Amino acid sequence: MIDLLNRHDPQLANFVKPKPDRKFATGKFHNFQVEKPDLLKNIPRKYKCYGAPVEYFLSKLKEVDKPKAVFVTSSLTYWWPGVAQTISYIKQTMPDVPLVLGGLYARLYPEHAKKNTKADYIFSGELSEIGGLVRSLFDRDIDFDVEKWFEILDPAYELYERVGYLVFLTSLGCPYRCTYCVSPKLWKRFIQRDPQMVLETIEKYLHLFGVKDVVFFDDAILINKENHFKPLLRFLISKKFNVNYHLPNGIHARLVDEELAVLMKEAGFKTIKLGYETTGKLQESTGGKVYDQDLIRAARILTKSGFTDQEVQAYIMINMPFQQIEDVLKAIEICRNEGISVSINEYTPIPGSQDWYVLLSNGLLDEQTDPVLLNNTVIPYWFKAGIDAKTVQMIKNILHKR
Ligand code: SF4
Known part of the structure:
Protein backbone atom coordinates (compact mmCIF):
# COMPACT_ATOMS: atom_id res chain seq x y z
CA MET A 1 0.00 0.00 0.00
CA ILE A 2 1.53 3.29 -1.09
CA ASP A 3 -0.15 6.52 0.02
CA LEU A 4 1.38 9.46 -1.82
CA LEU A 5 -0.48 11.89 0.41
CA ASN A 6 0.77 10.63 3.75
CA ARG A 7 2.84 13.57 4.97
CA HIS A 8 3.87 11.58 8.03
CA ASP A 9 5.60 8.69 6.27
CA PRO A 10 9.11 8.67 7.82
CA GLN A 11 10.65 7.58 4.49
CA LEU A 12 9.57 10.84 2.86
CA ALA A 13 12.40 12.60 4.68
CA ASN A 14 14.89 10.68 2.48
CA PHE A 15 13.61 12.61 -0.51
CA VAL A 16 12.32 16.00 0.66
CA LYS A 17 12.55 18.18 3.71
CA PRO A 18 9.25 17.47 5.50
CA LYS A 19 7.02 20.49 5.99
CA PRO A 20 6.35 21.06 9.69
CA ASP A 21 3.01 20.17 11.21
CA ARG A 22 0.58 22.92 11.98
CA LYS A 23 -2.32 22.59 14.39
CA PHE A 24 -3.71 19.08 14.97
CA ALA A 25 -1.02 17.42 12.82
CA THR A 26 -2.31 19.09 9.67
CA GLY A 27 0.10 20.78 7.28
CA LYS A 28 1.07 21.50 3.74
CA PHE A 29 1.81 18.80 1.22
CA HIS A 30 5.06 18.74 -0.64
CA ASN A 31 4.43 20.36 -4.03
CA PHE A 32 6.18 21.44 -7.18
CA GLN A 33 5.12 23.51 -10.14
CA VAL A 34 4.40 21.64 -13.38
CA GLU A 35 3.51 22.71 -16.87
CA LYS A 36 -0.13 23.69 -17.30
CA PRO A 37 -2.35 21.53 -19.49
CA ASP A 38 -3.24 23.40 -22.71
CA LEU A 39 -6.79 23.91 -21.48
CA LEU A 40 -5.50 26.04 -18.61
CA LYS A 41 -2.98 28.12 -20.54
CA ASN A 42 -5.07 31.29 -20.20
CA ILE A 43 -5.85 30.88 -16.50
CA PRO A 44 -3.60 33.24 -14.53
CA ARG A 45 -2.72 30.72 -11.84
CA LYS A 46 0.24 28.45 -11.16
CA TYR A 47 -0.29 24.74 -11.75
CA LYS A 48 1.24 22.37 -9.22
CA CYS A 49 1.55 18.73 -8.38
CA TYR A 50 0.91 17.91 -4.72
CA GLY A 51 2.07 14.88 -2.76
CA ALA A 52 5.19 12.78 -2.44
CA PRO A 53 7.90 13.39 -5.07
CA VAL A 54 8.26 11.07 -8.06
CA GLU A 55 11.60 9.66 -6.79
CA TYR A 56 9.88 8.53 -3.58
CA PHE A 57 7.15 6.82 -5.59
CA LEU A 58 9.56 5.04 -7.91
CA SER A 59 11.64 3.78 -5.01
CA LYS A 60 8.49 2.51 -3.26
CA LEU A 61 7.42 0.71 -6.43
CA LYS A 62 10.82 -0.97 -6.63
CA GLU A 63 10.35 -2.38 -3.12
CA VAL A 64 7.19 -4.24 -4.19
CA ASP A 65 7.34 -7.87 -5.35
CA LYS A 66 5.41 -8.34 -8.55
CA PRO A 67 1.75 -8.12 -7.44
CA LYS A 68 -1.22 -9.94 -8.97
CA ALA A 69 -2.94 -6.63 -9.59
CA VAL A 70 -2.58 -2.96 -8.74
CA PHE A 71 -5.49 -0.91 -7.46
CA VAL A 72 -5.30 2.88 -7.79
CA THR A 73 -7.83 5.15 -6.22
CA SER A 74 -8.74 8.71 -7.19
CA SER A 75 -10.53 11.57 -5.52
CA LEU A 76 -11.52 14.95 -6.95
CA THR A 77 -12.21 14.55 -10.64
CA TYR A 78 -10.35 17.69 -11.72
CA TRP A 79 -7.10 16.23 -10.43
CA TRP A 80 -7.25 13.49 -13.06
CA PRO A 81 -3.92 14.47 -14.75
CA GLY A 82 -2.12 13.49 -11.51
CA VAL A 83 -3.94 10.16 -11.48
CA ALA A 84 -3.06 9.49 -15.12
CA GLN A 85 0.58 10.31 -14.41
CA THR A 86 0.65 8.08 -11.33
CA ILE A 87 -0.71 5.20 -13.42
CA SER A 88 1.95 5.82 -16.09
CA TYR A 89 4.70 5.42 -13.49
CA ILE A 90 3.18 2.15 -12.30
CA LYS A 91 2.84 0.88 -15.86
CA GLN A 92 6.47 1.75 -16.58
CA THR A 93 7.55 -0.33 -13.57
CA MET A 94 5.07 -3.22 -13.90
CA PRO A 95 3.82 -3.20 -17.49
CA ASP A 96 2.16 -6.61 -17.45
CA VAL A 97 0.36 -6.35 -14.10
CA PRO A 98 -3.38 -5.62 -14.45
CA LEU A 99 -4.19 -2.18 -13.09
CA VAL A 100 -7.63 -1.19 -11.79
CA LEU A 101 -8.62 2.45 -11.38
CA GLY A 102 -11.39 3.19 -8.90
CA GLY A 103 -12.42 6.11 -6.72
CA LEU A 104 -14.40 9.21 -7.51
CA TYR A 105 -12.86 10.11 -10.84
CA ALA A 106 -13.38 6.58 -12.19
CA ARG A 107 -16.89 6.51 -10.80
CA LEU A 108 -18.00 9.87 -12.17
CA TYR A 109 -16.04 9.98 -15.44
CA PRO A 110 -15.55 6.34 -16.53
CA GLU A 111 -15.36 7.12 -20.26
CA HIS A 112 -12.92 9.97 -19.72
CA ALA A 113 -10.78 7.75 -17.49
CA LYS A 114 -10.82 4.97 -20.10
CA LYS A 115 -9.60 7.39 -22.74
CA ASN A 116 -7.08 9.35 -20.70
CA THR A 117 -5.36 6.83 -18.43
CA LYS A 118 -3.49 3.59 -19.00
CA ALA A 119 -5.65 1.67 -16.53
CA ASP A 120 -6.68 -1.82 -17.70
CA TYR A 121 -9.95 -1.75 -15.76
CA ILE A 122 -12.07 1.21 -14.74
CA PHE A 123 -14.16 0.28 -11.73
CA SER A 124 -17.11 2.64 -12.01
CA GLY A 125 -19.78 0.48 -10.39
CA GLU A 126 -21.01 0.44 -6.83
CA LEU A 127 -18.86 -1.30 -4.25
CA SER A 128 -21.41 -4.11 -4.18
CA GLU A 129 -20.36 -4.95 -7.74
CA ILE A 130 -16.75 -5.67 -6.78
CA GLY A 131 -17.41 -9.44 -6.99
CA GLY A 132 -17.45 -9.27 -10.81
CA LEU A 133 -14.08 -7.54 -10.88
CA VAL A 134 -12.52 -10.05 -8.48
CA ARG A 135 -13.84 -12.86 -10.67
CA SER A 136 -12.31 -11.48 -13.84
CA LEU A 137 -8.99 -10.65 -12.17
CA PHE A 138 -8.42 -13.67 -9.94
CA ASP A 139 -10.99 -16.21 -11.12
CA ARG A 140 -12.44 -16.35 -7.61
CA ASP A 141 -15.96 -15.87 -6.34
CA ILE A 142 -16.51 -13.66 -3.33
CA ASP A 143 -19.75 -12.91 -1.59
CA PHE A 144 -19.51 -9.18 -1.03
CA ASP A 145 -22.17 -7.43 1.01
CA VAL A 146 -21.39 -3.72 1.56
CA GLU A 147 -23.29 -3.56 4.86
CA LYS A 148 -21.54 -6.59 6.33
CA TRP A 149 -18.18 -5.40 5.07
CA PHE A 150 -18.66 -1.94 6.58
CA GLU A 151 -19.72 -3.42 9.92
CA ILE A 152 -16.86 -5.85 10.41
CA LEU A 153 -13.85 -4.57 8.49
CA ASP A 154 -11.59 -1.90 9.92
CA PRO A 155 -9.74 0.57 7.72
CA ALA A 156 -6.35 -1.07 7.17
CA TYR A 157 -4.22 1.44 9.07
CA GLU A 158 -1.76 -1.29 9.99
S1 SF4 B 1 -26.70 15.42 0.28
FE1 SF4 B 1 -26.03 15.00 2.35
S2 SF4 B 1 -23.79 14.91 2.22
FE2 SF4 B 1 -24.51 15.92 0.39
S3 SF4 B 1 -24.40 18.10 0.93
FE3 SF4 B 1 -26.52 17.39 1.32
S4 SF4 B 1 -26.50 16.89 3.47
FE4 SF4 B 1 -24.35 16.98 2.84
Whole structure:
Protein backbone atom coordinates (compact mmCIF):
# COMPACT_ATOMS: atom_id res chain seq x y z
CA MET A 1 0.00 0.00 0.00
CA ILE A 2 1.53 3.29 -1.09
CA ASP A 3 -0.15 6.52 0.02
CA LEU A 4 1.38 9.46 -1.82
CA LEU A 5 -0.48 11.89 0.41
CA ASN A 6 0.77 10.63 3.75
CA ARG A 7 2.84 13.57 4.97
CA HIS A 8 3.87 11.58 8.03
CA ASP A 9 5.60 8.69 6.27
CA PRO A 10 9.11 8.67 7.82
CA GLN A 11 10.65 7.58 4.49
CA LEU A 12 9.57 10.84 2.86
CA ALA A 13 12.40 12.60 4.68
CA ASN A 14 14.89 10.68 2.48
CA PHE A 15 13.61 12.61 -0.51
CA VAL A 16 12.32 16.00 0.66
CA LYS A 17 12.55 18.18 3.71
CA PRO A 18 9.25 17.47 5.50
CA LYS A 19 7.02 20.49 5.99
CA PRO A 20 6.35 21.06 9.69
CA ASP A 21 3.01 20.17 11.21
CA ARG A 22 0.58 22.92 11.98
CA LYS A 23 -2.32 22.59 14.39
CA PHE A 24 -3.71 19.08 14.97
CA ALA A 25 -1.02 17.42 12.82
CA THR A 26 -2.31 19.09 9.67
CA GLY A 27 0.10 20.78 7.28
CA LYS A 28 1.07 21.50 3.74
CA PHE A 29 1.81 18.80 1.22
CA HIS A 30 5.06 18.74 -0.64
CA ASN A 31 4.43 20.36 -4.03
CA PHE A 32 6.18 21.44 -7.18
CA GLN A 33 5.12 23.51 -10.14
CA VAL A 34 4.40 21.64 -13.38
CA GLU A 35 3.51 22.71 -16.87
CA LYS A 36 -0.13 23.69 -17.30
CA PRO A 37 -2.35 21.53 -19.49
CA ASP A 38 -3.24 23.40 -22.71
CA LEU A 39 -6.79 23.91 -21.48
CA LEU A 40 -5.50 26.04 -18.61
CA LYS A 41 -2.98 28.12 -20.54
CA ASN A 42 -5.07 31.29 -20.20
CA ILE A 43 -5.85 30.88 -16.50
CA PRO A 44 -3.60 33.24 -14.53
CA ARG A 45 -2.72 30.72 -11.84
CA LYS A 46 0.24 28.45 -11.16
CA TYR A 47 -0.29 24.74 -11.75
CA LYS A 48 1.24 22.37 -9.22
CA CYS A 49 1.55 18.73 -8.38
CA TYR A 50 0.91 17.91 -4.72
CA GLY A 51 2.07 14.88 -2.76
CA ALA A 52 5.19 12.78 -2.44
CA PRO A 53 7.90 13.39 -5.07
CA VAL A 54 8.26 11.07 -8.06
CA GLU A 55 11.60 9.66 -6.79
CA TYR A 56 9.88 8.53 -3.58
CA PHE A 57 7.15 6.82 -5.59
CA LEU A 58 9.56 5.04 -7.91
CA SER A 59 11.64 3.78 -5.01
CA LYS A 60 8.49 2.51 -3.26
CA LEU A 61 7.42 0.71 -6.43
CA LYS A 62 10.82 -0.97 -6.63
CA GLU A 63 10.35 -2.38 -3.12
CA VAL A 64 7.19 -4.24 -4.19
CA ASP A 65 7.34 -7.87 -5.35
CA LYS A 66 5.41 -8.34 -8.55
CA PRO A 67 1.75 -8.12 -7.44
CA LYS A 68 -1.22 -9.94 -8.97
CA ALA A 69 -2.94 -6.63 -9.59
CA VAL A 70 -2.58 -2.96 -8.74
CA PHE A 71 -5.49 -0.91 -7.46
CA VAL A 72 -5.30 2.88 -7.79
CA THR A 73 -7.83 5.15 -6.22
CA SER A 74 -8.74 8.71 -7.19
CA SER A 75 -10.53 11.57 -5.52
CA LEU A 76 -11.52 14.95 -6.95
CA THR A 77 -12.21 14.55 -10.64
CA TYR A 78 -10.35 17.69 -11.72
CA TRP A 79 -7.10 16.23 -10.43
CA TRP A 80 -7.25 13.49 -13.06
CA PRO A 81 -3.92 14.47 -14.75
CA GLY A 82 -2.12 13.49 -11.51
CA VAL A 83 -3.94 10.16 -11.48
CA ALA A 84 -3.06 9.49 -15.12
CA GLN A 85 0.58 10.31 -14.41
CA THR A 86 0.65 8.08 -11.33
CA ILE A 87 -0.71 5.20 -13.42
CA SER A 88 1.95 5.82 -16.09
CA TYR A 89 4.70 5.42 -13.49
CA ILE A 90 3.18 2.15 -12.30
CA LYS A 91 2.84 0.88 -15.86
CA GLN A 92 6.47 1.75 -16.58
CA THR A 93 7.55 -0.33 -13.57
CA MET A 94 5.07 -3.22 -13.90
CA PRO A 95 3.82 -3.20 -17.49
CA ASP A 96 2.16 -6.61 -17.45
CA VAL A 97 0.36 -6.35 -14.10
CA PRO A 98 -3.38 -5.62 -14.45
CA LEU A 99 -4.19 -2.18 -13.09
CA VAL A 100 -7.63 -1.19 -11.79
CA LEU A 101 -8.62 2.45 -11.38
CA GLY A 102 -11.39 3.19 -8.90
CA GLY A 103 -12.42 6.11 -6.72
CA LEU A 104 -14.40 9.21 -7.51
CA TYR A 105 -12.86 10.11 -10.84
CA ALA A 106 -13.38 6.58 -12.19
CA ARG A 107 -16.89 6.51 -10.80
CA LEU A 108 -18.00 9.87 -12.17
CA TYR A 109 -16.04 9.98 -15.44
CA PRO A 110 -15.55 6.34 -16.53
CA GLU A 111 -15.36 7.12 -20.26
CA HIS A 112 -12.92 9.97 -19.72
CA ALA A 113 -10.78 7.75 -17.49
CA LYS A 114 -10.82 4.97 -20.10
CA LYS A 115 -9.60 7.39 -22.74
CA ASN A 116 -7.08 9.35 -20.70
CA THR A 117 -5.36 6.83 -18.43
CA LYS A 118 -3.49 3.59 -19.00
CA ALA A 119 -5.65 1.67 -16.53
CA ASP A 120 -6.68 -1.82 -17.70
CA TYR A 121 -9.95 -1.75 -15.76
CA ILE A 122 -12.07 1.21 -14.74
CA PHE A 123 -14.16 0.28 -11.73
CA SER A 124 -17.11 2.64 -12.01
CA GLY A 125 -19.78 0.48 -10.39
CA GLU A 126 -21.01 0.44 -6.83
CA LEU A 127 -18.86 -1.30 -4.25
CA SER A 128 -21.41 -4.11 -4.18
CA GLU A 129 -20.36 -4.95 -7.74
CA ILE A 130 -16.75 -5.67 -6.78
CA GLY A 131 -17.41 -9.44 -6.99
CA GLY A 132 -17.45 -9.27 -10.81
CA LEU A 133 -14.08 -7.54 -10.88
CA VAL A 134 -12.52 -10.05 -8.48
CA ARG A 135 -13.84 -12.86 -10.67
CA SER A 136 -12.31 -11.48 -13.84
CA LEU A 137 -8.99 -10.65 -12.17
CA PHE A 138 -8.42 -13.67 -9.94
CA ASP A 139 -10.99 -16.21 -11.12
CA ARG A 140 -12.44 -16.35 -7.61
CA ASP A 141 -15.96 -15.87 -6.34
CA ILE A 142 -16.51 -13.66 -3.33
CA ASP A 143 -19.75 -12.91 -1.59
CA PHE A 144 -19.51 -9.18 -1.03
CA ASP A 145 -22.17 -7.43 1.01
CA VAL A 146 -21.39 -3.72 1.56
CA GLU A 147 -23.29 -3.56 4.86
CA LYS A 148 -21.54 -6.59 6.33
CA TRP A 149 -18.18 -5.40 5.07
CA PHE A 150 -18.66 -1.94 6.58
CA GLU A 151 -19.72 -3.42 9.92
CA ILE A 152 -16.86 -5.85 10.41
CA LEU A 153 -13.85 -4.57 8.49
CA ASP A 154 -11.59 -1.90 9.92
CA PRO A 155 -9.74 0.57 7.72
CA ALA A 156 -6.35 -1.07 7.17
CA TYR A 157 -4.22 1.44 9.07
CA GLU A 158 -1.76 -1.29 9.99
CA LEU A 159 -0.45 -1.00 6.42
CA TYR A 160 1.06 2.37 7.36
CA GLU A 161 4.37 2.81 9.10
CA ARG A 162 3.28 6.11 10.65
CA VAL A 163 0.28 8.43 10.41
CA GLY A 164 -0.25 11.89 11.90
CA TYR A 165 -3.93 11.38 12.73
CA LEU A 166 -6.64 8.79 12.28
CA VAL A 167 -9.66 9.32 10.06
CA PHE A 168 -12.80 7.19 10.41
CA LEU A 169 -16.20 6.81 8.80
CA THR A 170 -19.02 5.74 11.10
CA SER A 171 -21.52 5.84 8.23
CA LEU A 172 -21.66 5.70 4.46
CA GLY A 173 -23.78 8.04 2.34
CA CYS A 174 -26.45 10.54 3.28
CA PRO A 175 -30.26 10.49 3.25
CA TYR A 176 -30.47 14.16 2.17
CA ARG A 177 -30.64 15.17 -1.48
CA CYS A 178 -28.82 18.47 -1.93
CA THR A 179 -28.76 19.50 -5.56
CA TYR A 180 -25.00 20.15 -5.63
CA CYS A 181 -23.93 16.84 -4.05
CA VAL A 182 -23.48 13.26 -5.24
CA SER A 183 -23.19 11.48 -1.91
CA PRO A 184 -26.65 9.87 -2.26
CA LYS A 185 -25.77 8.79 -5.78
CA LEU A 186 -22.48 7.22 -4.71
CA TRP A 187 -24.05 5.33 -1.82
CA LYS A 188 -27.53 4.12 -2.74
CA ARG A 189 -28.29 3.27 0.89
CA PHE A 190 -27.39 5.15 4.03
CA ILE A 191 -25.51 2.76 6.35
CA GLN A 192 -24.34 3.31 9.92
CA ARG A 193 -21.82 1.23 11.80
CA ASP A 194 -22.52 -0.01 15.31
CA PRO A 195 -21.03 2.62 17.70
CA GLN A 196 -19.45 -0.14 19.81
CA MET A 197 -17.60 -1.42 16.72
CA VAL A 198 -16.50 2.13 15.88
CA LEU A 199 -15.15 2.52 19.39
CA GLU A 200 -13.21 -0.76 19.21
CA THR A 201 -11.66 0.33 15.91
CA ILE A 202 -10.61 3.70 17.33
CA GLU A 203 -9.11 2.04 20.40
CA LYS A 204 -7.21 -0.50 18.32
CA TYR A 205 -5.55 2.12 16.14
CA LEU A 206 -4.87 4.56 18.95
CA HIS A 207 -2.86 1.81 20.63
CA LEU A 208 -1.00 1.16 17.39
CA PHE A 209 -0.11 4.75 16.51
CA GLY A 210 -0.47 6.90 19.65
CA VAL A 211 -1.70 9.89 17.63
CA LYS A 212 -3.36 12.87 19.24
CA ASP A 213 -6.05 13.59 16.67
CA VAL A 214 -9.05 11.56 15.56
CA VAL A 215 -11.23 12.71 12.68
CA PHE A 216 -14.75 11.65 11.72
CA PHE A 217 -15.31 12.24 8.03
CA ASP A 218 -18.92 11.12 7.65
CA ASP A 219 -21.31 12.91 5.35
CA ALA A 220 -24.17 12.64 7.82
CA ILE A 221 -22.96 11.65 11.29
CA LEU A 222 -25.92 13.20 13.13
CA ILE A 223 -28.65 11.17 11.43
CA ASN A 224 -30.25 8.86 14.02
CA LYS A 225 -28.07 10.64 16.59
CA GLU A 226 -29.79 9.12 19.66
CA ASN A 227 -28.77 5.62 18.59
CA HIS A 228 -25.57 6.43 16.76
CA PHE A 229 -23.44 9.48 17.52
CA LYS A 230 -24.58 10.14 21.08
CA PRO A 231 -23.81 6.58 22.24
CA LEU A 232 -20.43 6.83 20.51
CA LEU A 233 -19.74 10.12 22.30
CA ARG A 234 -20.59 8.53 25.65
CA PHE A 235 -18.20 5.66 24.90
CA LEU A 236 -15.44 8.12 23.97
CA ILE A 237 -15.99 10.10 27.19
CA SER A 238 -15.84 6.95 29.34
CA LYS A 239 -12.63 5.78 27.63
CA LYS A 240 -10.74 9.05 28.23
CA PHE A 241 -8.39 8.52 25.28
CA ASN A 242 -6.92 11.98 25.78
CA VAL A 243 -7.06 12.92 22.10
CA ASN A 244 -8.67 15.73 20.11
CA TYR A 245 -11.69 14.87 17.98
CA HIS A 246 -12.63 16.66 14.79
CA LEU A 247 -15.67 16.95 12.52
CA PRO A 248 -14.28 18.70 9.43
CA ASN A 249 -16.86 17.50 6.93
CA GLY A 250 -19.83 19.74 7.76
CA ILE A 251 -22.47 18.44 10.15
CA HIS A 252 -26.19 19.15 9.87
CA ALA A 253 -26.87 22.33 11.88
CA ARG A 254 -30.55 21.49 12.28
CA LEU A 255 -29.68 18.28 14.15
CA VAL A 256 -27.45 19.92 16.75
CA ASP A 257 -29.01 19.92 20.23
CA GLU A 258 -27.87 20.89 23.72
CA GLU A 259 -27.13 17.38 24.93
CA LEU A 260 -25.09 16.68 21.81
CA ALA A 261 -23.07 19.88 22.30
CA VAL A 262 -22.34 19.07 25.94
CA LEU A 263 -21.25 15.53 25.04
CA MET A 264 -18.98 16.77 22.24
CA LYS A 265 -17.40 19.30 24.59
CA GLU A 266 -16.81 16.70 27.27
CA ALA A 267 -15.36 14.24 24.75
CA GLY A 268 -12.81 16.81 23.54
CA PHE A 269 -13.98 17.94 20.11
CA LYS A 270 -11.79 20.72 18.72
CA THR A 271 -13.15 21.16 15.20
CA ILE A 272 -16.86 21.40 14.43
CA LYS A 273 -17.83 22.48 10.95
CA LEU A 274 -21.44 23.27 10.21
CA GLY A 275 -22.75 22.93 6.65
CA TYR A 276 -24.36 26.31 5.97
CA GLU A 277 -23.54 26.97 2.28
CA THR A 278 -25.56 30.13 1.59
CA THR A 279 -28.44 32.36 2.58
CA GLY A 280 -31.34 33.38 0.37
CA LYS A 281 -33.63 31.46 -1.97
CA LEU A 282 -31.00 28.85 -2.74
CA GLN A 283 -31.43 27.36 0.74
CA GLU A 284 -34.83 26.08 -0.30
CA SER A 285 -34.14 25.33 -3.95
CA THR A 286 -30.99 23.28 -3.26
CA GLY A 287 -32.80 20.91 -0.93
CA GLY A 288 -33.65 22.71 2.32
CA LYS A 289 -30.83 21.08 4.29
CA VAL A 290 -30.33 24.17 6.44
CA TYR A 291 -31.92 27.57 6.93
CA ASP A 292 -30.54 30.66 8.63
CA GLN A 293 -32.46 29.92 11.83
CA ASP A 294 -30.95 26.39 12.00
CA LEU A 295 -27.45 27.75 11.70
CA ILE A 296 -28.09 30.48 14.28
CA ARG A 297 -29.63 27.99 16.71
CA ALA A 298 -26.74 25.53 16.32
CA ALA A 299 -24.13 28.29 16.70
CA ARG A 300 -25.77 29.51 19.92
CA ILE A 301 -26.03 26.02 21.41
CA LEU A 302 -22.38 25.26 20.64
CA THR A 303 -21.14 28.62 21.91
CA LYS A 304 -23.16 28.21 25.11
CA SER A 305 -21.53 24.82 25.64
CA GLY A 306 -18.12 26.47 25.64
CA PHE A 307 -16.90 26.04 22.07
CA THR A 308 -14.84 28.97 20.80
CA ASP A 309 -15.10 30.77 17.47
CA GLN A 310 -11.97 28.92 16.37
CA GLU A 311 -13.52 25.56 17.14
CA VAL A 312 -16.85 26.18 15.39
CA GLN A 313 -16.86 27.14 11.74
CA ALA A 314 -19.58 27.32 9.14
CA TYR A 315 -18.93 26.24 5.57
CA ILE A 316 -20.11 28.84 3.12
CA MET A 317 -20.10 27.95 -0.54
CA ILE A 318 -19.27 30.58 -3.12
CA ASN A 319 -19.96 30.44 -6.80
CA MET A 320 -23.07 28.25 -6.60
CA PRO A 321 -25.19 28.56 -9.76
CA PHE A 322 -27.42 31.63 -9.55
CA GLN A 323 -26.04 32.62 -6.14
CA GLN A 324 -26.03 36.34 -5.46
CA ILE A 325 -23.01 38.01 -3.93
CA GLU A 326 -25.39 39.42 -1.28
CA ASP A 327 -26.25 35.83 -0.23
CA VAL A 328 -22.61 35.15 0.52
CA LEU A 329 -22.03 38.43 2.35
CA LYS A 330 -25.13 37.97 4.46
CA ALA A 331 -24.08 34.41 5.39
CA ILE A 332 -20.68 35.73 6.51
CA GLU A 333 -22.35 38.47 8.55
CA ILE A 334 -24.68 35.99 10.27
CA CYS A 335 -21.73 33.81 11.27
CA ARG A 336 -19.80 36.76 12.60
CA ASN A 337 -22.80 37.98 14.57
CA GLU A 338 -23.09 34.55 16.14
CA GLY A 339 -19.40 34.44 17.06
CA ILE A 340 -18.39 31.54 14.81
CA SER A 341 -15.78 31.42 12.04
CA VAL A 342 -16.29 30.96 8.33
CA SER A 343 -14.68 28.44 6.05
CA ILE A 344 -15.11 29.12 2.34
CA ASN A 345 -15.86 26.31 -0.09
CA GLU A 346 -15.59 27.09 -3.78
CA TYR A 347 -18.39 25.45 -5.73
CA THR A 348 -17.85 23.12 -8.63
CA PRO A 349 -20.55 21.23 -10.55
CA ILE A 350 -20.30 17.46 -10.11
CA PRO A 351 -21.46 15.07 -12.85
CA GLY A 352 -24.57 13.24 -11.77
CA SER A 353 -25.69 15.90 -9.30
CA GLN A 354 -29.05 17.59 -9.87
CA ASP A 355 -27.25 20.89 -10.49
CA TRP A 356 -25.26 19.26 -13.26
CA TYR A 357 -28.37 18.39 -15.28
CA VAL A 358 -29.93 21.84 -14.71
CA LEU A 359 -26.74 23.51 -15.96
CA LEU A 360 -26.63 21.23 -19.02
CA SER A 361 -30.26 21.84 -19.90
CA ASN A 362 -29.79 25.61 -19.57
CA GLY A 363 -26.76 25.57 -21.84
CA LEU A 364 -24.52 26.79 -19.01
CA LEU A 365 -22.32 23.74 -19.12
CA ASP A 366 -21.26 21.35 -21.82
CA GLU A 367 -21.22 17.67 -20.96
CA GLN A 368 -17.86 17.35 -22.71
CA THR A 369 -16.19 19.98 -20.49
CA ASP A 370 -12.92 18.51 -19.31
CA PRO A 371 -12.84 18.07 -15.52
CA VAL A 372 -9.67 20.22 -15.23
CA LEU A 373 -11.81 23.21 -16.20
CA LEU A 374 -14.12 22.43 -13.29
CA ASN A 375 -11.32 22.86 -10.77
CA ASN A 376 -12.79 25.14 -8.12
CA THR A 377 -10.00 27.68 -8.54
CA VAL A 378 -10.42 27.70 -12.33
CA ILE A 379 -14.18 27.79 -12.69
CA PRO A 380 -14.71 31.42 -11.62
CA TYR A 381 -12.71 32.46 -14.73
CA TRP A 382 -15.33 31.14 -17.15
CA PHE A 383 -18.50 29.93 -15.39
CA LYS A 384 -21.35 32.17 -16.50
CA ALA A 385 -23.81 31.02 -13.82
CA GLY A 386 -21.54 31.93 -10.91
CA ILE A 387 -19.53 34.73 -9.34
CA ASP A 388 -16.48 35.95 -11.26
CA ALA A 389 -12.88 35.43 -10.11
CA LYS A 390 -12.40 39.04 -8.95
CA THR A 391 -15.47 38.90 -6.72
CA VAL A 392 -14.41 35.55 -5.30
CA GLN A 393 -11.07 37.14 -4.37
CA MET A 394 -12.85 40.14 -2.86
CA ILE A 395 -14.89 37.80 -0.60
CA LYS A 396 -11.73 35.99 0.47
CA ASN A 397 -10.09 39.32 1.28
CA ILE A 398 -13.05 40.28 3.47
CA LEU A 399 -12.55 37.09 5.45
CA HIS A 400 -8.79 37.56 5.79
CA LYS A 401 -9.21 41.10 7.05
CA ARG A 402 -10.97 39.97 10.15
S1 SF4 B 1 -24.40 18.10 0.93
FE1 SF4 B 1 -24.35 16.98 2.84
S2 SF4 B 1 -26.50 16.89 3.47
FE2 SF4 B 1 -26.52 17.39 1.32
S3 SF4 B 1 -26.70 15.42 0.28
FE3 SF4 B 1 -24.51 15.92 0.39
S4 SF4 B 1 -23.79 14.91 2.22
FE4 SF4 B 1 -26.03 15.00 2.35
